[in-house]
Amino acid sequence: MWLRQFVLDVIGRMSQPDYFERLGLPRRFSLDVAEIDRQYLARSRALHPDFHQLGASSEQQASMELTAQLNEAYATLRDPFRRAEYLLQLHGGPPPNASPEMPPEFLEEVLELRMALAEAAEDAERAEIERQLRERRDGMLREIADDFDRLERDGDRSAILLSLRRRLNALKYIQNLLRRS
Amino acid sequence: MQETPKVVGIDLGTTYSLAAYVRDGRPVVVRDERGIALVPSVISFHEDGTVLVGSAAKARALADPEHTIFSVKRLMGRSLDELRREQELIPHQLVEREVEPGRKVLHVVIGGREHTPEELSAMILKEVRRRAGNPTKAVITVPAYFDDTQRQATRDAGRIAGLDVLRIVNEPTAAALAYGLDQRKQGTVAVYDLGGGTFDCSILSIQNGVFRVLSTHGDTHLGGDDFDRAIMTVVVREMGLDSTKRDPELLQHLRDAAEKTKIILSTLDSADFVLRVPSRGIDYRRTFRRAEFEELIRPWIDRSLDCCREALRDAECSPEQIDEVVLVGGSTRIPYVRQRVAEFFGKPPHTELNPDEVVALGAAIQADILAGGRRDMLLLDVVPLSLGIETFGGAVDKLIHRNSTVPAQATARYSTQFDGQTAIQINIYQGERELAKDCRKLGTFTLSGIPPMPAMMPQVDVTFLVDANGMLTVRAKEQRSGKEASVTVQPSHGLTQEEVERLVLESVEHAHEDFTARRWIELKNKAETDLRYTERALSQVGGELSREQREAVDAAIVAVQRAIQSGDVDTLHQAVAELGKATQPLAMINFNAVARAVLKDQTLEQIDAAKL
Numbered sequence: 177m178w179l180r181q182f183v184l185d186v187i188g189r190m191s192q193p194d195y196f197e198r199l200g201l202p203r204r205f206s207l208d209v210a211e212i213d214r215q216y217l218a219r220s221r222a223l224h225p226d227f228h229q230l231g232a233s234s235e236q237q238a239s240m241e242l243t244a245q246l247n248e249a250y251a252t253l254r255d256p257f258r259r260a261e262y263l264l265q266l267h268g269g270p271p272p273n274a275s276p277e278m279p280p281e282f283l284e285e286v287l288e289l290r291m292a293l294a295e296a297a298e299d300a301e302r303a304e305i306e307r308q309l310r311e312r313r314d315g316m317l318r319e320i321a322d323d324f325d326r327l328e329r330d331g332d333r334s335a336i337l338l339s340l341r342r343r344l345n346a347l348k349y350i351q352n353l354l355r356r357s
Numbered sequence: 358m359q360e361t362p363k364v365v366g367i368d369l370g371t372t373y374s375l376a377a378y379v380r381d382g383r384p385v386v387v388r389d390e391r392g393i394a395l396v397p398s399v400i401s402f403h404e405d406g407t408v409l410v411g412s413a414a415k416a417r418a419l420a421d422p423e424h425t426i427f428s429v430k431r432l433m434g435r436s437l438d439e440l441r442r443e444q445e446l447i448p449h450q451l452v453e454r455e456v457e458p459g460r461k462v463l464h465v466v467i468g469g470r471e472h473t474p475e476e477l478s479a480m481i482l483k484e485v486r487r488r489a490g491n492p493t494k495a496v497i498t499v500p501a502y503f504d505d506t507q508r509q510a511t512r513d514a515g516r517i518a519g520l521d522v523l524r525i526v527n528e529p530t531a532a533a534l535a536y537g538l539d540q541r542k543q544g545t546v547a548v549y550d551l552g553g554g555t556f557d558c559s560i561l562s563i564q565n566g567v568f569r570v571l572s573t574h575g576d577t578h579l580g581g582d583d584f585d586r587a588i589m590t591v592v593v594r595e596m597g598l599d600s601t602k603r604d605p606e607l608l609q610h611l612r613d614a615a616e617k618t619k620i621i622l623s624t625l626d627s628a629d630f631v632l633r634v635p636s637r638g639i640d641y642r643r644t645f646r647r648a649e650f651e652e653l654i655r656p657w658i659d660r661s662l663d664c665c666r667e668a669l670r671d672a673e674c675s676p677e678q679i680d681e682v683v684l685v686g687g688s689t690r691i692p693y694v695r696q697r698v699a700e701f702f703g704k705p706p707h708t709e710l711n712p713d714e715v716v717a718l719g720a721a722i723q724a725d726i727l728a729g730g731r732r733d734m735l736l737l738d739v740v741p742l743s744l745g746i747e748t749f750g751g752a753v754d755k756l757i758h759r760n761s762t763v764p765a766q767a768t769a770r771y772s773t774q775f776d777g778q779t780a781i782q783i784n785i786y787q788g789e790r791e792l793a794k795d796c797r798k799l800g801t802f803t804l805s806g807i808p809p810m811p812a813m814m815p816q817v818d819v820t821f822l823v824d825a826n827g828m829l830t831v832r833a834k835e836q837r838s839g840k841e842a843s844v845t846v847q848p849s850h851g852l853t854q855e856e857v858e859r860l861v862l863e864s865v866e867h868a869h870e871d872f873t874a875r876r877w878i879e880l881k882n883k884a885e886t887d888l889r890y891t892e893r894a895l896s897q898v899g900g901e902l903s904r905e906q907r908e909a910v911d912a913a914i915v916a917v918q919r920a921i922q923s924g925d926v927d928t929l930h931q932a933v934a935e936l937g938k939a940t941q942p943l944a945m946i947n948f949n950a951v952a953r954a955v956l957k958d959q960t961l962e963q964i965d966a967a968k969l
Contacts, residue, residue, distance in 0.1 A: 217567050222952045224735055225764065225825050229523065229727045232890030233883070233937040238944035240824055242952070244766035251761065 195249035195262060205263055205324035209254065216250045256317050257351055260324070260344055267327065269337040275345060286349045293353065309354050316347045361490030364523065364728045366531070366720025367482065367497045369511065371430040371554030371580060372687070373713060374398050374481050376489040377721035379730060384535065384721040386714050387489045395713060396488065398481050401425040402468050410484035422448055422609035424468050428582060429481065431554050432474040433514070434507030436850055437463060448605035459801060461850055475852055476860065478514035486518060495520045496724040498716050500555040501527035502575030502741050504787050505799050506850050508828050513852055517860045521879075523727045525826040528552070529559035530570055530738050531719030532685040535710060537563055537734070544680035545571075547668075549698050549706065550716075551661060552686035554580040558665040560672040560679070569737040572671035572760045574664040579657055581619070581688040587653040588615040588645065592630060596641060610634055622650050623690050651693040658697050665701060671760050682706040687713050737762050740823050747784040747793045756821050759789065763823050770836075771817045773807065780805040781817065785829070800848040802831050808838045877926050884917050884933050891940050894947040901946050906939075913939040 196203040199215045221227070223246060228239040252258045265271075289309065296302040323340045327333065362378035365387070373395040377386040386394040393412075401414035402424045409417065418425040426449060432440065437453040440463075450466040464471035486492065497520075499511050508525050515522035529548035536546075543563055550557040557575035561568055589611045598607070614632050621628035622645065632641040669676065684706045688694060699705050710718070725731055740763055745755040756767040771781055781804045788796030807815050816836040823829050834841050852860075891914060899907065913936040920932035 213564070217564065217569075219952065220567065220737060221735060223948070224737075226723075226726055226735060227732060230729050230886075232887040232940070232944070233933070234887070234940040234944035235890055235948070237937065237941060238948040240764045240822070241766070242945070242948055244764040244822060247762040247765055248767075 194266060195252050198246055198249040199253060201253065203263070203266070204328070205256075205260060206321050207253065207259070212250070212254050216246070216254075219246055256320075257344070257347060260317075260320050260340070260347075263324065264337065264340050264344065267337060270341045272341070272345060272348075275338065275341045278346060278349075282346055282349075286353065289353055306354065309350055313347065313350050313354065316343060316350065319343055320347070362492050364494040364496070364724040365486075365489050365492045366526075366717055366722070366724045367485055367495050367515075368528070368531075368717040368720060369430065369478060369482060369485075369497055369499075369514070370398055370716075371428050371552055371582065372398055373553070374485050375714065375717045376485045376495075377714070377717040378489065378492075379721050379725040382731070384718040384725075386717055387485075389488060394717075396481070396485055398429060399425060399427050400429070400477060400480050402470070404468075408480060410480050418609055419613060422605040425609075426465060426467060426477060427612075428554055429465075429474055429477045431578075431582075432463060432465065433478060434474075434504070434510035434851060435463065436461060448603070448608050459847060459849065460853075462852065463850070473852065475510050475514045475517060475857075478511070479517035479860075482514055482518035482520065486520065493519070493521055494523050494724070494728065496524045496526050496720045496727065497522055498526050498528045498531050498720045500550075500552070500575060500577055501529050501557040501559055501570075501573040501738075502555070502577050503827075504742055504797055505744075505827070505829050506797065506848065507577070508826060509848070510851050512826070512828075513857045516857050519861065523724060525828070526720055526723050526736070527557070527559070527570075527573065527738055527741075527827070528716045529557045529573065529685060530561070530568065530736060531717075531723060532683060532715045533559070533561050533563070533568055533719070534722050534734065534736060535715045535719035536683050536707060537566075537568060545672075545674060545678055546681045546683060547665070547679045547702060548683045548685060549661070549665065549689065550575075550685040551688040551694060552580050553688070554578070554582050556580060556661050556664060558661070558668045560668050560674060566734045567737065568734065569762070570739045570760075571674070572668045573739055573741050574668040574671065575741070576660060576664055579660060580686075583657050584619055584650075584654045584688070584691075585612055585615040587657075588618055588630065588650070591653065592632070592641070592643065595643065596632075607634070607637070610639075618645055619650070619691075622647050623692060647692075654691075654693065658694060662697065662701050676702045679704070683715075684708050685712050685715055738825070738827065739763060740765060740827050742787045742797075743789055744785065744787050744799075744821060744823065744829060745796070747786060751793050752791060753786050753788075753793050753796055757823055761823070763825050763827055765823045766820055768818050768820045771804070771819055772813045773810070773815050774812055776811050777809040778812065778815075779807045779809055781807070783819070785831070798849045799829065802847070804833050806840065807835055808840065810837070873926060877924075877929075880926060880929050880933065881921060884921055884929060884936075887933060887936055887940075888914065888917060891936065891943070894940070894943050898943070898946045898950055902943060906942050909939040910936075910943060 194203070199212065199219065201207060201212065201215060220243065223239055223243045225236060225239045225243060228236055252262050289305065292305050293302065296305055320340060320343050323336055323343065327336050365376045365378045367376045368374060375386055375394045375396060377384050388394045396411040397415040399411065399414040399418065401409040401417045401421065414425060437451055440451060452464050452466060452471065453461050454464065456462050462473060464473055465477065495515060497511055497515050499508055512522045512525055529550040532550060533546055533548050546561045546563060548559045548561065555575065555577050556579040557573060559573040560571045562571055592611060610632055614630050618628045618630045627644055627646045630643045630645055632639055679702050682698060682702045682704060684695065684698065689712050695706060722734065723736060726734060739760045740757060741759060743755045743759045744757040745753040746769065748754045756769055757765050773781065782801060783804070784793065784801050785799045786793050786796040787799050790796050804817055804819070807817060814837070817833050818836055819831060819833045821829060821831055891910065895910070902910070916932040917936050920929040923929070
């Protein structure tokens with residue numbers, strides 16, 4: 177089932193430019209957010225349906241679809257977690273369910289953080305835990321950036337891809353905690 | 358006399374409506390000879406068939422409450438079930454008819470006649486339109502938190518009023534546009550929009566004339582009407598009245614007195630609630646102090662600030678990161694509202710523009726942009742509520758998440774369960790809850806024309822596209838055969854396009870204007886625009902089309918040319934639609950080429966400033 181989906185995704189990608197191309201950005205993890213914004217806004221100005229309202233109907237339709245695709249690309253690349261997931265997929269890395277097991281000490285840490293969040297009575301206490309979570313998230317994103325850098329140079333490709341998969345699965349836990357806090 | 362604008366922005370409000378348009382590059386509101394811009398959103402029906410709209414209708418409300426209707430906006434795109442909790446606010450009988458299996462239409466009974474909310478809103482729109490000199494094109498605003506059905510109902514109302522609705526725009530976003538124009542803002546802005554019946558909070562990022570909505574949250578049942586009702590509830594209790602009995606006359610007197618009290622309390626420290634109905638021997642007076650009123654409305658203000666908190670969270674912002682706060686809507690005149698908003702965001706809010714007019718001004722700017730006027734501003738708005746489909750077990754699989762920038766798209770793949778199955782039915786929902794039963798059902802769509810194959814073999818890619826109006830369209834393609842599967846979406850509520858068209862035709866005003874003639878001219882212009890575009894695009898990138906694609910385009914061109922000769926509206930309509938479909942690949946290739954050229958020729962800085 178997964179393989180079929182994968183093959184279809186690859187075929188689908190061949191006919192369509194990837195998100196990096198849509199935004200005119202290099203295909204890598206480390207990107208400057210201001211640069212992503214700039215590219216996105218410039219392209220929005222060129223493509224947006226608001227500026228093609230007087231055009232032919234097929235022109236309007238094309239403008240809407242291309243803008244929708246641009247928006248999809250932007251939403252994915254602007255968020256570091258989604259960008260990493262997408263890039264890993266482009267590199268042919270393993271899907272999320274390929275590495276379900278998490279180190280027990282990590283799960284313990286998440287559990288503790290979750291309980292601390294649930295018990296935090298005061299806003300200040302909660303804010304402190306949120307700060308810790310964000311710090312943890314940023315640290316994990318740096319590790320992910322390092323992995324992607326290693327992938328660009330040579331190295332054991334499949335080991336790095338698997339490492340990325342593990343890191344992203346772990347990051348997902350932290351993201352969920354942050355979202356729920 | 359003012360000149361007649363071609364396009365207008367219309368704020369179709371719960372209590373007031375108004376229009377604005379751009380004159381010499383500046384938005385101005387439409388005023389009558391007495392300088393009044395606001396048209397009360399009130400309709401009054403008479404025995405002899407005449408219909409009054411606006412202040413004349415409002416004036417009759419006390420004398421003839423049975424035939425006067427307020428707050429139609431609260432009914433737009435809603436079902437009877439959803440309206441139960443506020444029915445006491447509506448002194449009219451509501452009925453819901455299942456016009457065909459799975460689709461219900463709400464009607465308001467006034468003087469023995471039934472009217473849909475769309476038709477009632479159209480009456481208000483017609484009056485606003487008339488005052489603006491009968492323009493044919495308009496942008497109409499809605500609360501940001503309106504769902505697909507409510508937006509659809511608003512657009513239908515515009516059509517019935519004889520308007521070509523260029524765009525449905527969110528009210529807080531329109532307000533930000535009006536403010537941004539004046540002050541050349543940069544940074545992050547929060548819009549707090551508390552109107553007569555609805556509340557929205559939107560967070561926007563403004564950069565070089567691009568207004569990007571980061572998040573929006575709201576409550577389509579929170580507004581100044583609720584504050585009137587809070588006062589009414591106190592009075593009803595103290596007078597010992599029976600509030601369960603339907604009594605339009607008394608209700609109208611109560612509402613009138615409550616509204617007056619509320620308005621006075623925005624400037625004075627105390628106000629007398631006076632209820633005098635000599636015919637019933639009622640002569641009641643009671644003083645409300647401002648502090649008491651504030652205590653009464655506090656739960657609603659708390660609720661509005663909860664929405665702000667959610668919006669901030671979705672935008673990943675803290676209140677300190679908000680550079681400016683903008684107040685919109687008549688209810689933000691209440692000092693307590695201003696005070697609470699200032700405390701929440703930690704800064705005094707902007708109130709320079711009239712909170713009743715700012716939405717219409719913004720809508721006028723957007724109308725001007727769409728009509729090809731100014732190009733230095735761009736609005737990037739979001740879809741307020743997630744869109745999804747029902748999966749096994751009644752859960753909702755969200756395809757487009759809330760706060761996604763529109764236009765937005767997502768594709769899901771479907772297959773068949775049985776051998777030889779040629780159709781699939783899918784239910785569409787909107788909302789944030791996990792289960793379908795807790796979300797709003799938008800409709801059911803049927804995919805048909807799937808080539809017969811063994812079960813699980815067909816691969817139907819269903820694309821959900823939310824356009825710039827925040828409205829959904831669905832398209833489907835079977836991947837193995839490459840065939841477009843046909844999709845028909847049956848809405849769960851509201852009118853079909855055919856019903857809207859019929860209402861447009863029935864409209865008295867249009868009989869005078871000769872609707873068919875107007876439609877032919879518009880269609881012919883469109884056909885000619887499309888032909889010109891196709892020729893140009895063919896000469897530029899025609900070589901990149903496949904032979905089949907080229908043949909399809911050529912055939913469609915001939916068909917349109919013949920249809921123009923034929924003089925028949927329906928034939929031309931069909932031919933133009935076919936040409937649109939046939940030229941889709943051409944438009945995509947051409948568009949990409951143009952966009953690439955634009956981006957290559959200029960540095961990004963130049964593009965930001967350029968008028969593309």
